Amino acid sequence: MxxxxxxxxANLPNQRHKIVAKRGGHFTVMVVGESxxxxxxxxxxxxxxxxxxxxxxxxxxxxxxDKLTEIEIIKAELEEKSFKVKLTVIDxxxxxxxxxxxxxxAPIIDFVDDQxxxxxxxxxxxxxxxxxxxxxxxxxYFIRPTGxxxxxxxxxxxxxxxxxxxxxxxxxxxxTLTQADLALFKQRIREVIAAQGIRVYQPPIEEDDEQSMEHxxxxxxxxxxxxxxxxxxxxxxxxxxxxGREYLWGVAEVENENHCDxxxxxxxxxxxxxxxxxxxxxxxxxxxxxxxxxETRKFGEPKVxxxxxxxxxxxxxxxxxxxxxxxxxxxxxxxxWEQHLIAERDRLNKDLETTHSTIKSLEGELDNLQAGYGRGxxxx
Ligand SMILES: Nc1nc2c(ncn2[C@@H]2O[C@H](COP(=O)(O)OP(=O)(O)OP(=O)(O)O)[C@@H](O)[C@H]2O)c(=O)[nH]1
Ligand SMILES: [Mg+2]
Numbered sequence: 001m002x003x004x005x006x007x008x009x010a011n012l013p014n015q016r017h018k019i020v021a022k023r024g025g026h027f028t029v030m031v032v033g034e035s036x037x038x039x040x041x042x043x044x045x046x047x048x049x050x051x052x053x054x055x056x057x058x059x060x061x062x063x064x065x066d067k068l069t070e071i072e073i074i075k076a077e078l079e080e081k082s083f084k085v086k087l088t089v090i091d092x093x094x095x096x097x098x099x100x101x102x103x104x105x106a107p108i109i110d111f112v113d114d115q116x117x118x119x120x121x122x123x124x125x126x127x128x129x130x131x132x133x134x135x136x137x138x139x140x141y142f143i144r145p146t147g148x149x150x151x152x153x154x155x156x157x158x159x160x161x162x163x164x165x166x167x168x169x170x171x172x173x174x175x176t177l178t179q180a181d182l183a184l185f186k187q188r189i190r191e192v193i194a195a196q197g198i199r200v201y202q203p204p205i206e207e208d209d210e211q212s213m214e215h216x217x218x219x220x221x222x223x224x225x226x227x228x229x230x231x232x233x234x235x236x237x238x239x240x241x242x243x244g245r246e247y248l249w250g251v252a253e254v255e256n257e258n259h260c261d262x263x264x265x266x267x268x269x270x271x272x273x274x275x276x277x278x279x280x281x282x283x284x285x286x287x288x289x290x291x292x293x294x295e296t297r298k299f300g301e302p303k304v305x306x307x308x309x310x311x312x313x314x315x316x317x318x319x320x321x322x323x324x325x326x327x328x329x330x331x332x333x334x335x336x337w338e339q340h341l342i343a344e345r346d347r348l349n350k351d352l353e354t355t356h357s358t359i360k361s362l363e364g365e366l367d368n369l370q371a372g373y374g375r376g377x378x379x380x
Contacts, residue, residue, distance in 0.1 A: 025085035026133055027274055032108055032161065033142025035094025037172035041229035042140070043074065043089050045254055046266060048231045049243055071111065073134075078270070085274070088134065105157050112136055112164050116289040135286060137277040138201070138269060139165040142172045143224060147181045149188045155196050162199030165285055166277050168268070169193070169200060174226035174260040175245055175252035182226055189224050203268070204276050219268055225261035228254050 031039040072091040077084060095105045115134045122132070139161055143154060150158075161167045169189065174182060193200060200223065203216040234246045236253070243254040253259045269277070 026088070027085055027270075027278060028088040028090065028134055028137050029269060030090040030092065030112075030136045030139045030165070031142065032092050032105075032139055032157070033094060033172065034144055037094065037142040037144060038227070038229045039094065039140075039142055039172075040091055041231070042170075042227055043091055044231045045229045045243065045262070046089075046269075047074075047076070049255065049266070085270075087270075090134070090136065105153075108157075109160050109164070112139070112161070113289065116164075116286055117293075119286065120290055120293065135281055136165045137274075137281045139167050140265075141167055141169045142227075143169055143189065145171055145173050145176050145182075145185070147177055147185050149185075150192045155192065155198065158193075158198045158200075159196065164289070166201040166280060167199060168265070169224035170261075170265065171224050171226045173228070175228050175247075177226075186224060186226070193224075201277070201280075203273050215272060219264055219272075222261045222264050225265040227262055227265065228252050228260040229262075230254055 031043060033039055071093070074089040074091065076087045076089075078087055090111075092108055092111075095108070115136060119133055119135055141154075141158055141161060143150065158167060158169065171177075171182070171185065171189070177185060192198075203219055205216050206212045228245060230243050230245045230252075232243065232245070233241050234244045234251050236242055236244075236251045242251065242256070244251045244256075254262050257263055
């Protein structure tokens, strides 16, 4: 479609178009999820179906967040009818498989927060020139195509992401599920998302515009988007060359709406809702972060370290209290035990005394008996 209709950004409503054009149009997408779910493949698929050949296509590895998590930042410039968007894709390596470490995803959450932080600090500088800005406008969360439901780990991470970024859940490797299983899986995921209060991105509803309402509804109904990723050109049985994955039974096509929701996702990201994703990030997610930080620290103060954080202080205080209580309880248990021992000793001593006196009296009796016996035998 790229070859025929262009990227589509030039068709965005004029007013917003101008705003973004003035800002230089900066759009950042991040992919997150367990290892091996096809995150990198999807990015490459996006580039090979829509964004190719990027004029200014750079890949670079970026700072090691920790030993396990290295993110990759891919930058490309999209241009259409003199309308430019700087696209940045942040590829994160999968978590969850190298260790059963529930905190393995913490660097990803930190990364999102750090971008808000960096931007905020730049805003506070007297010279507010060109800012480097990696605030994430859309975060694709990859769900393993188990066919069952969301895992507790998914729920935990999605909750945290949903309050920080525009979260867009996707079902990875849709070609591994049958259409019926996929529909059921989607339904279950939607139910869990609702029940757990996970915040996911909602396209804006412009009530005066029927076409846009219809479009938003179609997209919402498709969430979480099922994805097939592939950069391979394959032949379909009816002779078309498509991006897809070849199987004995046929071809799973990336851009076939009957096979997966790749086109819907791409449309959401780079056609219809790019501007909304950018402005909601600015107005809602960044603003939330800024306000939260303002409440917990003074203007210009560095980011609160975990240990200085009031919440952690509270936790630490509670822990200390619990510890003291436990020590006290243990002490009183020991004292009771000690007293019990003393009482027991006294009781045993008394017993001993009684036993001694019993023995004494028995010995006395025995003496008497022996004496009597002696006398008796003497009589014989
Ligand atoms: N069946 C199927 N396989 C896929 C799909 N997308 C990717 N794969 C395959 O899954 C494997 C892992 O893909 P990657 O893109 O490296 O996965 P990743 O999520 O980036 O993995 P990490 O970087 O380790 O987190 C590769 O062998 C891909 O060819 C898909 O849609 N369907
Ligand atoms: Mg990868």
